[in-house]
Amino acid sequence: MTSKSFSLSPRRSFGETLRKEAWWIYPLFVFLGLGAFVVYSTWAAFQAEHYRFGPYLSPFYSPELLGSEHAWFGAKPAWIPDWLPFSPAFLILWAPAGFRLTCYYYRGAYYKAFWADPPSCAVGEPRSSYRGERKFPLILQNVHRYFLYLALVFLIFLLHDVWEALWFVNPSTGGTEFGIGVGTIILAANVFFLGGYTLGCHSLRHLIGGSVDEISKFKLRWDGYRCVTCLNNRHMVWAWCSLFVVGFSDVYVRLCSMGIWTDWRIL
């Protein structure tokens, strides 16, 4: 690179700025929002109970690979010692967590809110050293596209959960019947927002058309690129809405299962 043979004004100290507006509101909101989600989802993952209610399955526990009698591969295997904390959520939650952790939007947001690098635009930083995403460990963020592939598969599982949430057991006959409960709508909203977030991913945008210079030669890819771009323009909004709804879906199923909330049947 071009050599720097000049001197600059000294670095501003941490938090120092001439900005007059409340620049700290946005990073504070991100800190509280993401912090609350991480604390709640970790707590919820450790519970290993109250994640099913009627036909509903909490998205934190979907797909359930091992655990209850509904799990794909049956109950928790005997060889897992009892002293080891186990929850069906541990087996799967790393995938959506990794997807969000490596998401371009969240990265920019948490570097500011949790690492103050920078705390906000044109505001002094706490550290003078900087490695960026060029070296270990943050170079690993480049794995994002692989988490995207997993997230797309998860989207199908969650869609299947919505389908399952349409079939309720009739207590008088013991058979299943079609129905829609508030929980069904919440799980469907979760897929809607998660879909808007996942399908607006920057890596998907690249995969579908961003990597091609002469995209006009590929009609389908061009159409796909436009759709992904349209969602990508509001990626931040989708990211927050989907985060809130996925958290709320777990709260809803949990509280219904604990008997604190009643699930209203609409149909």
Added chain:
Amino acid sequence: MKTARFKLWRGERGEGDFVEYETKITEGMVVLDAVLQIQAEQANDLACRWNCKAGKCGSCSAEVNGMPKLMCMTRLNSLPMDKPVTVEPMRAFPSIRDLATDVSWNYGVKEKIRPFAPREPDAEDGTWRMSQKDVDRVQEFRKCIECFLCQDVCHVLRDHHMHEDFIGPRFLVYAAALEMHPLDTDDRLKDLKDDSNIGLCNITKCCTKVCPEHITITDNAIIPLKERVVDEFYDPVKKFLKLFRRK
């Protein structure tokens, strides 16, 4: 007519301080108007660059109330006037005098980026054919007026002073305009990874926030380039598939 207070940075080669001025302001005035009025009436030796007064030449870049802005496009009624308005030179470049900075480092950076390398002309008369869809994507990048406000706000340059390692958002936009161009044949990805150090950008989007041309720098230029660099250097599956394609 109202009176407003301004704190202008006065000094030379980084040595100096803010000096407070009071001046009359009228409706519709921008920061540059006030600065030029102070220059005309109270501080004839104040150094300040400007040319077009229309947000198109990119010379009046400065930091107004701590944020990089074009002075000619910042209306006074968009600022809180109960406190003095601070105007200082861009901090990511060396100070020359008062509000003027030396931005010549940028010109050196630009020279090092591989230039446009179009394919052979499509027609015998030496012209090319391009689809509107393909040029639409890079069109946005051509709006850049080289005000260098994005360079100024970028913490890699501003706070970490990594001018030797990082080309900054302006030139990532420039590289994107060339790299994504439908006619271009050159490959700048290795340069972007190793010399321009695109990995130093941590996508915190301050560049996008300050761009007076509203270029979506991070989402449309930097992230797509980062993804191309991943394709080429960090994606094992892509690398594996490429082995077969070459054969």
